[in-house]
Every structure is written in C-alpha cells, then in structure tokens.
Amino acid sequence: MKNIAILFLLTLSISKGSAQIDPVLLRKPVNDTSRLLLNMDAVYNRPLLAAGKLPVSLGGYVEANYQYLNENGVSEGHQFQMRRLTLFVASSISKRLKFLSEIEFEDGTKEINIEFASIDFELAPLLNFRGGVVMNPIGSFNQNHDGPKWEFVDRPISATQMLPATWSNVGFGVYGKKYSKDWVYGYELYLTNGFDESIISNGQNKTYLPAAKENPDRFEESFNGVPLLTAKFALRNNKIGEIGVSYMGGVYNKFQDDGLILDKKRNVNVYALDFNTTLSRTKTFINGEWAWVSLDVPNTYSEQFGSAQQGGFLDIVQPVFSRPVFGFEKSVFNVAVRLEYVDWNKGKFLSTGDNIADHIYSIVPAISWRPTPQTVFRFNYRYNWQTDLLGNPPSRLAGFQFGFSTYF
C-alpha cells in the first residue's frame, strides 16, 4: 500500500514539477449547485482543480490540531497532531464515465489507505454502476466525512469506533437519484468484501467492527467468500432536510476453508438512521446519526463481546457572525455542540442478570471560524464519561483541542 502511495505522489510531483503553473490555466470544475444534494453526493461534491488540458482534476484536504487532554487527572501533555492528509484525483473519462480516487495519510504516514477508487458509469439517472473501492453507505458520516465539513476536531465516536468509518471495500453496485420539485431521493446498493473474525477478537477486548480494517488482505480477497451487502435509501426535501435509512450485513466468520466446515455462518447486521436539516429562520444546522449493530457471537465466548451495540451523535451548529473578516468575504463564526453516546454492549450478565454497562457519553462544545466555506478553524472542549463493562465508576476524559482543516 505504501509503495502505491509513493508511486502516486511521484507521478504527481513529476507532472506538476516541470514548471510553475500559471494560475490562469487552473480551472475549478463547476459543481452543480442548482440541485439538491444528498450525503451520497459528498464524494463528488468536493473542490477539485484541473490544470490546463490535464485529464484529471486534483484536490484534497488536510487536518492538523493541537490538543491537551486529561484522563482521570493524568495528562499526556501538549500534543500536536497531523491527523490527515487526503488527496483526490478525479477524471471524466467520458460524458457518462468518471473516476475518482481518495487516498488518505493518517497520523503522518502511520496509516495510508485507499478510501475510494471507483469508476462510475451512468446508464440512467436512476441507474449508475459503480465499481472499485467504494465507501459502504452505512449512516451518513462514512459517506460525508471530509474534515473541512465539520466543526469538530475528532470524528464521531459512534461513527468511527462502533461503525468502522471510514469503511471502504472492494466491490460493485448501483446507485441512482431522482428529483421532483423540492424532493430528491436516492439509493445505493453494493456488494463488497466484508468483515472478518477480528470484530470479536481484537485488542479492544470488545465487539469492535473497525478491527476489520486492520486486515491487510481485504482489498485482495474476501475473508470468507460471502459478499457484504450495503444498501441505503435517502430522501431530501428542500425545506425539511434529509433522512437516510441504511443497512449493512453479511457473514463475518470463516465458516469453511478448503471445503471443510469450521463453524456455522455467523452474521453481523448494521442498521443506521441519519438526518440533517438547516432551520431556515435561524440557519441552525442539525445533523445526526444513530446506528444499531447486532451479531452472532459464539456461545463459547463470555459477555465481554457484546452481541448488540447502539450509538450515535447529534451535531448542532449555529452561525453567529457572518460578516467579512480580515478580507474574507464569506467568513462565518459558529458555535456548536456535539452530543454522543455509544453502548458497546447491550445485554445482561448471565451470572447476575444485571445490565452490562460498557458505554460512553460525550459532549463537545465548539467554536469555529470559517474564513471560507472550504476552511475551518475550530476550538473544541471535550468531556467523556466512559463506564466499563461492570458499571464501575466512570473514567473521565476532558480537554481542549484546537485545529484546522481545509480543502486545497
């Protein structure tokens, strides 16, 4: 994976390094803003820049931050973090055939991932074929996760630690959209490679879907040969907002190998509901997602690994000052808050009949400044309460984060 990324960067540097490009030659493909956008459009709704007759458009975003966190009175001190550098390459191969890739470097070069690399082939507005590395459309955050779009330094806990955002897999599928006055609806349906047994056997010591992202072979072969089905339906009204309903499920364990039966098929199912709206009177942006996970955990396991999880987040963003500042004509200051909850293990102890705790609450007030719509400076205060499996006194984490994220 690293070699591919280095090759990609070299190609970029060679193609751009021959001479200083005259900015006049750079053009921004005009996004279609006349129509309603859904979360599913986020992948192409990014600022991309084309140079002269170069057949591709380029773009990306970067996120960096400072943080000072304290857990139960103990701090790791002042931390500066380069969380993400993401590069986009898009190309319109023909009128109805286009390609987009998203390569992400996380925490410096600790993780390098292809998050998206797909060919889209439009047969009709309601029937498009997509194949390659696709982002499974579960919830909204997985589809619409670019840093500059959010007022918070951290990604939502439920989206990244309960659901496995950013969650991409190799596969194929179809999607489509239809408009009708103030309404638009869209759907997506993909078959991809899926999860593996690490979701119930991992270093987190709990049911943890993101553990499957650690499998380096998942872009090459399916763990068990059974496709993961992901489907989403979304509906948006221009005045009300967007609601999305999604499902992702399949077999996660290796139930046979070389024709020999190893275990029964064990399923994981994920359901998600997402919603976003902007209140017209106050311009308050409200965005939330809630998801439920259920899976078949072997009965030879203890209750340590939950067979059900649920959680979500709610973001409320209120613009408070929208005037030119420092020459930025579209400058906006926001105040915001994120509320989060995840129950890692819904269920009861067999031995006592008591509820299993294992949950986290979080509140994140924020102040952000957007000098342009594509750039955000954000200051967050985070407070988490995390209770262990048994319901012992919670671990408390709090601290401050300051960072920026911008498209380029």
Place this chain on the structure above:
Amino acid sequence: MGQRQIILISFLFLLVAAMVSCNKLLPGVPADDSVLDGPVEGLTGEQNQIFLRGDIAFNDDIFTSANGLGPTFVATSCGTCHAGDGKGHPFTTLTRFGQSDTLGNKFLHLGGPQLQSRALPGIQPETIPTGATFSSFTPPANTGLGLLEAVPDAVLMGLSDELDADGDGISGRPNWIHIPAYCLSRPGTIERNGKYIGRFGKKAAVYDLHQQTANAYNQDMGVNSSYESYNTYNGLQIDPEISNQKVLDVIFYLQTLKAPIQRDQNNADVVAGKQIFTTISCGKCHTPQLQTGPSSIAALANKTIFPYTDLLLHDMGQALNDGYTEGSAMTAEWRTPPLWGLGLSRNSQGGKVFLLHDGRAKSIEEAISFHGGEALQSKNKFQQLNAADKAKLIQFLESL
C-alpha cells in the same frame, strides 16, 4: 476591521484563554485512598519503568487467537478479571475441579484443575467431568501482593497453631505445597518434606507471584510461557506465546502495587468498630498487622503492613465446604482472605459486592453469616451484637 469584529474576536480569544486556563474543566486526580492502582512508595526511576511496562501488559494487553489466546480460556486479558486491580465480578468467576482430598487431583488427565469455560470459535470449551467435585473462585484484588509475598515464612509459622495449643478453637496452618522448578525460593523459606508454604490463592496453593502469574497466563488465558509451557487444551508442550520479560514485568507490577489505604480511620464509629473487631476475635485469623522481611525490592523490605490476614488455612465449616481443595488443604479449609481494600470492592464489582471465595455473599454481613468452623464463635458473637455495634463493625470493615 470594524469595532464589532475586534470585540467579537477579542471575546472569542478571551473565552478560549479562560477555558484553557480553567483546571476545573479537567478531571481531577482521584484521592489516593479511593483507588487501588498505583505503585508503592519508594520505587526508583528504573523500577517505575518496569512498573509501567507491567501495568500495560496487565491492563492493556488483550489476547486473541493471533497472539496466543486459548484455544480454551477463561478471559482474554488480566484486566478483564481484575478491573482497576480490584476484586472480580461473577462473570469472570473461574471454576476448579477434580481434587477432593489431600492426595492430589484425580482429574488432571481430564483438564483439571481449572475449567477453561470459554473457547475460540469452532472449539468446544471444557466441561466438568462426571464425578468431579468443583468450586468457583471469584478473582481477588491484586493490591499489596508484593508486601504479602515479602512476609517471611517464619512469621506465618509463628501465627500457625495447627493443634490449637492455646485452646481458642482456632488452628491456622500453612498449606504445604510442591512448587514448580522455576520458582526461586525466597530467603528464609521453610521446607518440609520437599514442600513449601503456599500463600496466594483461595486455598493458599500458590507459592509466590511468579507461580501465580505464569499459571494465570496459562490457565486463565491459554497463553503459554517458558515457565508454563504445556497447552491447557491438548496437554502438549508448545512454543512460548509470551516472552519471559513480559511475565517478569507483570510479576514486578503485581509485587509493587501499593497496599490499599484505609479511609476515615479516625472516625469515632470506625475506631469503635475496630475495637469490636478485636473484641469478638475476628483478628485471630484476620491478623491486622504483619511485618515484611528482606526483599530484593527495597520498597517492600521491612515494612509494617495492615492486611488483616494470617495467610493460613482455617476450617470454615460445612457451609463453605464445596468438596474441592488444593495442595494439603482440606475441602472446608480456606486461606484467610486479606480484608484491606474490602471497602473499595464496589468500585471494581460494578457497584455491588460479591464476597467470599465464589461471590455468594452480597454484603459483608452476609459474608460473616457464612462463617463457621473455626470462625463460628466470632460469627456468633457478631450476631449477638446490637444493631449499632454491628453497624460500627461494618463501617470499620468498609473503611479498609
């Protein structure tokens, strides 16, 4: 830039500065006497590093099939059973089976002594063989173990009264056990017919923390080390799945975890409760004070400690006789459990308490009510106390 913009930006700047400088927005350090984790005082910088390595190995290392778990096991990490280094919860209670007298375990060939009740997918966990007696053990707290280990054998022999020579009805005795070859006998250790004094575990069938740690990796998690190299699932000797260094780090961590700190010890009711504890002879087994001897870890050597145990076996009567035993203990005999940290049990058992060897007692008073055998007289005296004195005694025990 207009005046309003300057005011707004200044306000935001001041707000951010005020928040960052406000320590009240950050969680405080829990009081030292409210938590069980943390090292003993007096460790060197080098020892602190080992302690931290052991802390991570104990609390953060999670075992999976990829790094040695199982294939049969009880738990996936040390910390699973000892949340916050405190007592465990019934969901991690383990079961031992197969020994009903002092002649040894007759079910070793059928998976004894410990039941590995969990298994990786596709593998069947163990079940208790027909005819085997068994007992369930709730994980104990880890704190102060190094100090208990540093108490010389001679001190325990001095406390023992196997033939009840003083006629008080209490006849504590050591559990004489065979020890594995990798255990280095401590200075001044006492040997009798090739057996040594055990002091850890519900039946005092473990000699030291080295044996305890290597056994726990092997029996609880199915992780083999060079010290315990036989796989619990198939009985075959296999390559080590964990390094000696990691085992030694965890041993050091357990040795140097601080002893629980008593709370409210000057409270009048606590003081009165302590007096009642002595008066009704609880302290004859739950010995309040012990003295450590020499130790390779200077911070543990020659310390006066208050564990409320004599580390000896006592007959606790038929109510606590499960028909299972270890070493030379009888089935009704149990090692006196330390009472230090008793009041913090709720913080590691999910807000409730699960006391006695298998967590059957849901309160201190209920735990006392199960006492019999050598403890019968003390139990009877407790039950004859008036409600106020009982409350004072409980308050004292909660302060430990």
